[in-house]
Structures are given as C-alpha cells and as structure tokens.
Amino acid sequence: METEAKIGVFICDCGTEIAGFIETEALVDRVRDLPHVTLVQRGLYHCSKKGQKRIRQAIAEQGLNRVVVAGCTPRTHEPLFRATCEAAGLNGSLFEMANIREQCAWVHAAEREGATAKALDLVRMAVAKAALLEARDKVEATVTPAALVIGAGTAGLTAALTLANGGFPVKLVEREREVGGLVRKLHTLYPTMQRAEEFISERIKAVQSNPNIEVLTQTQILDLSGSASNYHVTVGGNGHRAAFDVGAIIVATGAQPSHPNGLFRYDGRRVITQLELESKLKAGPVDAQHIVMIHGAGREEERLYSSSVYCMTVLKNAILLKEMKPEACISILFGDLQSFGEWCEDEIVRARQRGIKFIHFGPESKPVVKGDVVEVHDLLSGADLSLPYDLVVLSTPLVASDGASTLASMLHIPLDDYGFFPDVHVRLRPRNYIDPGIYICGNAHYPADTNESLFQAYSAASKALHHLSVGVVTSEAPVAVVDERLCTGCGTCVETCAFQAISLEKGEGVLSMSRIAPLLCKGCGNCVTACPSKAIALQSATDRQLLAQIGAALAGPQDGKPRVLGLLCQWSGYAAADLAGARRLQYPSNVRLIRGGCSARFDPHHILWAFLNGADGVFLGACEPGECHYVLGNQYAESRINGLQEMLTAAGFDARRLQLAWLKPDEPEDFVTAITAFTASIEKLGPMA
Ligand SMILES: Cc1cc2nc3c(=O)[nH]c(=O)nc-3n(C[C@H](O)[C@H](O)[C@H](O)COP(=O)(O)OP(=O)(O)OC[C@H]3O[C@@H](n4cnc5c(N)ncnc54)[C@H](O)[C@@H]3O)c2cc1C
Ligand code: SF4
Numbered sequence: 001m002e003t004e005a006k007i008g009v010f011i012c013d014c015g016t017e018i019a020g021f022i023e024t025e026a027l028v029d030r031v032r033d034l035p036h037v038t039l040v041q042r043g044l045y046h047c048s049k050k051g052q053k054r055i056r057q058a059i060a061e062q063g064l065n066r067v068v069v070a071g072c073t074p075r076t077h078e079p080l081f082r083a084t085c086e087a088a089g090l091n092g093s094l095f096e097m098a099n100i101r102e103q104c105a106w107v108h109a110a111e112r113e114g115a116t117a118k119a120l121d122l123v124r125m126a127v128a129k130a131a132l133l134e135a136r137d138k139v140e141a142t143v144t145p146a147a148l149v150i151g152a153g154t155a156g157l158t159a160a161l162t163l164a165n166g167g168f169p170v171k172l173v174e175r176e177r178e179v180g181g182l183v184r185k186l187h188t189l190y191p192t193m194q195r196a197e198e199f200i201s202e203r204i205k206a207v208q209s210n211p212n213i214e215v216l217t218q219t220q221i222l223d224l225s226g227s228a229s230n231y232h233v234t235v236g237g238n239g240h241r242a243a244f245d246v247g248a249i250i251v252a253t254g255a256q257p258s259h260p261n262g263l264f265r266y267d268g269r270r271v272i273t274q275l276e277l278e279s280k281l282k283a284g285p286v287d288a289q290h291i292v293m294i295h296g297a298g299r300e301e302e303r304l305y306s307s308s309v310y311c312m313t314v315l316k317n318a319i320l321l322k323e324m325k326p327e328a329c330i331s332i333l334f335g336d337l338q339s340f341g342e343w344c345e346d347e348i349v350r351a352r353q354r355g356i357k358f359i360h361f362g363p364e365s366k367p368v369v370k371g372d373v374v375e376v377h378d379l380l381s382g383a384d385l386s387l388p389y390d391l392v393v394l395s396t397p398l399v400a401s402d403g404a405s406t407l408a409s410m411l412h413i414p415l416d417d418y419g420f421f422p423d424v425h426v427r428l429r430p431r432n433y434i435d436p437g438i439y440i441c442g443n444a445h446y447p448a449d450t451n452e453s454l455f456q457a458y459s460a461a462s463k464a465l466h467h468l469s470v471g472v473v474t475s476e477a478p479v480a481v482v483d484e485r486l487c488t489g490c491g492t493c494v495e496t497c498a499f500q501a502i503s504l505e506k507g508e509g510v511l512s513m514s515r516i517a518p519l520l521c522k523g524c525g526n527c528v529t530a531c532p533s534k535a536i537a538l539q540s541a542t543d544r545q546l547l548a549q550i551g552a553a554l555a556g557p558q559d560g561k562p563r564v565l566g567l568l569c570q571w572s573g574y575a576a577a578d579l580a581g582a583r584r585l586q587y588p589s590n591v592r593l594i595r596g597g598c599s600a601r602f603d604p605h606h607i608l609w610a611f612l613n614g615a616d617g618v619f620l621g622a623c624e625p626g627e628c629h630y631v632l633g634n635q636y637a638e639s640r641i642n643g644l645q646e647m648l649t650a651a652g653f654d655a656r657r658l659q660l661a662w663l664k665p666d667e668p669e670d671f672v673t674a675i676t677a678f679t680a681s682i683e684k685l686g687p688m689a
C-alpha cells in the first residue's frame, strides 16, 4: 500500500534575487492549500548551511516523506538538496525542485503579478510530481581494473604509458603492422625541429619495455559491449582473435591526410603531398630547383575547419628545403594561411628573409598545374604568374580516420559533421563523453600537432586513471524499468535503445521478456515512449508524474492569455532557458516549462493530454541534429512530432499549435526568440477550440 505523501515545501527568497520580483509571502499562503502539503517554509537562502539544517530538522520533526524546494535551477542545486534530504534519512529521489528564479524572477522582472502567478504554477507542478515520486536505490558496480587504448600513434602511446605507469594493465590495439602513427612517417617536428624518428622511438621503446602494456598490432576492434564498469572487447586480425574485459577505453585513432586523387595533376612523383615530401626528406636531400607548394589543396568549401598543422608544416618544409639548397626557388601559394602562435609568425618572417615567395590566390582563381608550370593569379600584385616547377607539393586537409564511424557506433558516441569524435559539449563540458569510461585524445578529436596531442593524451589518461582508481561506478540516474506483466516481448524497445541496454530474454511459456541492464541505461526514456504496451517506466519521469505535472501547469486561473507549455530537453532547451534567466532575457510569462531528460521522453500522449487540459500551444525544445546526448533521441522526437502534427491536422486542428525547435544550451537568445515567436503565433491563432 502506498504511504500518503507528506510534502514539505521550502520557498527561497534567494536574498532579493527571487523576493525582489515575486511575492514570496503570498506564495507561501497559496502553496499551503495544495494537496499533500504538510509544511511550507520561506527562507532567505535555503542552500546555506543554516537553510539546509532547517530542511533536515523539518524532515525529522514533521515526518516529511517528500521535499520540494522552490528556488533556483535544479541543474545546479539539485545534488545539494538531494544530499540534504539523504543526511536526514530521506531517499534523495523523493526530492523535487520548482525553478522560480531562472524561470520567473529573472525572466519576468517587470511583471510581478505574472511572475508570482507563474511561480505558484511551478510549485503546483513540482508538488503534483513529488506526490508520485518513488524511492529508488543507487545502482553500483565494480570497475574492471584494466584499460584499452585504441590506436598507437603519439597520443595512444602516451596515454598507454600514463595508464601503465599509474599501475593498470593496458591493451594497446593498433591496426597497422607498426606502432607510431603518422609521426613515424615524418622527417622533423616543428617547433623544436627534433627528428620525428627520435621523438617517436623514445615513446615506442618505453611502451615496449613496460610490463603493464600489451601491444596488439595488425589488430582491430571487432565487437564492444558493456558499460563504464566493464566493457567486453573482442579484437582480431591477421588470423587471430581474442576477448578481454576493461573498465576504461581511450580512443586515439588519429586522422589522415586526404588523398589528392585527380587534383592538381597529382602523380606521386613530380606532384606529391606534404606527407610524401616528409618521406623524401627522411631519405635524404631533395633534388629540385623550382618548388611550388600549394596550400589548402582539396579543402572543399563545406569543410569549414582548418588545421593549423598544415600551415606550420608548409613553413617548416619550405624553410628546410631552402636551407638544404639556398639557390632553390620556392613559392608558397595559399588561399588562407592560418599562422598559429609566435613560432609561426617568426617562421613566416624567416621564410621571407630567405627569399621564399608567398602568393595569395582567391577562391575563384585557384592555381592550375600545367605541363611544366603552375599558373596562378596573385591577388596582391594583380599579376597572372606562370611559375616553372620541378616539384609541386600539395597540402591536403587532415580528415577523419577510416573506420571512425564503425568505432563510434560500437562505442555509441556521435561523430561531428566531419567524422571526428567531439566532446559532449566543448564549452560546457570539455573532455567529457556520455559514458564516463570512454575518453578521446589526439587527432581522433580534431587535427592537432604533437604538443597538443600529448596534452590531450595526458588529460584523457588522467581522467581514465581517476575512473579506474575510484573502482566503483554509481548510477543515480533514473533508470528505465520493465513491468513484466505488461511486456508482450515485441522487441520495439530493443531496437529503440541506442545503448544496447535492453535485451529480450525467454520468459515463462513461449513469451520473451524485455530486460534492461541498469548500468547501461542512460535514462533517456526513448524506450518508454516507444513501448506500444506502456510496459516501461522511467523512474523520476513516469507517465503518471509527467501527466500530473502537465495537469498542474494548466490548472491555474485563466487570465485571458494563451496557455503555452514548453517541454524541454535538459541538455538543450532547459539549459538555454536557465541561461536566459542568468542573462535576464525576458519572454512572455504565460509560458510554463517542463524538464525532460531527453526530447524523446515526451510522448505524443503527453502532448494530447496538455491540449485536453487547456494548453493552446505546445513547444518541444530539443538538441540540434547530431548533438543528441542519447545519439538519436531528437530524431525519434522529430518523427513523433511530425506524426502528431499530421494527426492534429486530420482532426481539424491547426498543426502550428505544436512546434519542435532545435536549441543549443549556450544560445539563450535563440530560445527566447523561438518561445516568444511561438507564443505570439498562438495568440494570433486564439484559444484552442
Ligand atoms: C604532413 C604532416 C606533417 C606534420 N608535421 C608536424 C610537425 O612538424 N610537428 C608536430 O607537432 N606535428 C606535426 N604533424 C601532426 C602529427 O602528425 C600529429 O599531431 C600526430 O600524428 C597525432 O597523433 P595521434 O596519435 O593523435 O594520431 P596518429 O599519429 O594518426 O596515430 C593514430 C594511430 O591509430 C591507428 N588507428 C586508426 N584507426 C584505428 C583503429 N580503428 N583500430 C586500431 N588502430 C587504429 C593508426 O593506424 C595510427 O597508428 C604533422 C602531420 C602531418 C600529416
Ligand atoms: S517494447 Fe514494451 S512490450 Fe515490447 S518488448 Fe519492449 S517492454 Fe516489452
């Protein structure tokens, strides 16, 4: 039997940050009348030591079994208040927040009445949800104390050494016959001008003599499953196959120069790439009198990134050739030369002093390689030049390594537009991935020189070392749970889950039953929405809780304005709304927002329920395509919204009442523009019939 909810609501003034814009005392009076509320306390700073003590005392003295804090955003303060509840013996999952600072006080500063009315709705929503919360236990598992490093170039060798020196056994998997990556093929390394061979062989020797590292060459990853506590890895190649378990994975698969096939009469002899020039330089002096270097060869317009590596490389090699043969004529033709740091600026000056010519061409007049000359229009002098050559050297862009997409799908992490492995969010969570046991470094991330690759390798390895040393992973995230009585074994959920957290297992009789591995589940809720039998529930975001929140959001008195409900993904729309608050950007106060783990958690039934309960418009804010933290959650959300819009149209409703917006967490202006325009459009459409 469910125990009756006894909810304590703590309304925070946040100094004057909230109380300066909202009638918090009036709010206390109104909240007292809400169902299940046993206690309402107003405080100056509930997050202060004193404030937390008052919450703990109230839990103990009043026998509260649910707590709601109406104050700032849960994105920053939820962990603190959950810990406060736990210190008083109340399971942290029985806590809920109403974000009346970022979503009321700061964004409706000139509308005291509207902001107070909205704050009451937000508290009503939090209380309605809190009444239905259930205690959940943390899921814990021991981390396998071993690591896998994929790719044995500069970054992979360095990461493997750091992990091994930290005391953990490492499998270093390299698909080529030899380790060392791109640097093994280079002649010298800017800025030190150290011999590349010397630089890389020091690291190779250290790896080969380290008893904690097993190097597996001519080997590739064939299969990968499991989670941050334990990944099962199958590797193979060249007639062998092996399987092992690790607790951390570092991806260091590098990048590769794109091949200039068909460009600038490339033939690998008189027209070669910078990488081929490096091999020639390694073999001895280069015998050429007239050398033309074409920078940015093959950099298509849609490839917006530029690699500083190539700008440095072209300078390094031009100067080397000139020093080897001072009488040689060397020209660098460039559309865009991105010098990087002091070294590069100095090198440009040095190159000019030695007589190396720099010729700037425009995007419309690229150089043309003919029989014995390169023709180019010099933007600076306006002259059409015809440069004789013995050797043409092309700088082609560094592109993602072959096989990166196969690896990314095995690891369940998205790639960026160019096929590199990005951070979860470069500005908000640099060097973090959705899975705490997976790290990326070196050129697999983006084209970088050896110094930066080394820095990234140390950074990734120290994070992995921390993860392995802690030795335990704890998941407090809400996890999806299957109700076996309702599951029909259709398998829809298995196909929906991007993390392979769900499997079908033989149940009693002929039925198969869905099983969810709690440590693999990321809590996106996509399977919950997809299950046709409604057999899956997501703890902390069950259908009952969401429907109660939606009902409560629309239960306040009508003030003649349209009712707009925003359903926001926590990573994009909700984060942008928080930032809009922090920047005091204003938007209409008749908007009520609900946070979801992912846009895929919002079910078409939730939206229909909102319309049935008086919403005039529903706005879904999701991560942009390719940016979903749960791989494809936003695409599922988009197809569900499209389907629902068709249904609404067929039923005679205006589909513009439902809108999906792609949002970025750090672009609050876009959120404000989108929600303001949507609210205005709903106002124009008038109330829902
Ligand atoms: C022409 C040129 C000149 C350069 N000059 C300089 C310079 O002067 N100074 C400087 O600092 N930097 C220079 N660089 C950059 C330098 O090469 C990189 O910074 C460095 O190679 C990055 O190391 P990495 O380990 O990230 O990648 P890589 O060196 O590319 O190593 C990646 C490794 O992963 C392996 N691999 C890939 N996919 C898989 C897979 N699926 N499974 C197993 N193994 C895999 C590859 O075979 C490779 O061995 C230059 C680069 C080029 C192209
Ligand atoms: S989608 Fe639902 S009914 Fe189908 S297997 Fe999964 S849990 Fe069972």
Ligand code: SF4
Pocket (backbone or CB within 6 Å): 479, 480, 496, 497, 498, 499, 500, 501, 502, 516, 520, 521, 522, 523, 524, 525, 526, 527, 528, 538
């Ligand atoms: S909630 Fe998301 S991650 Fe968890 S099992 Fe369902 S689809 Fe997979």
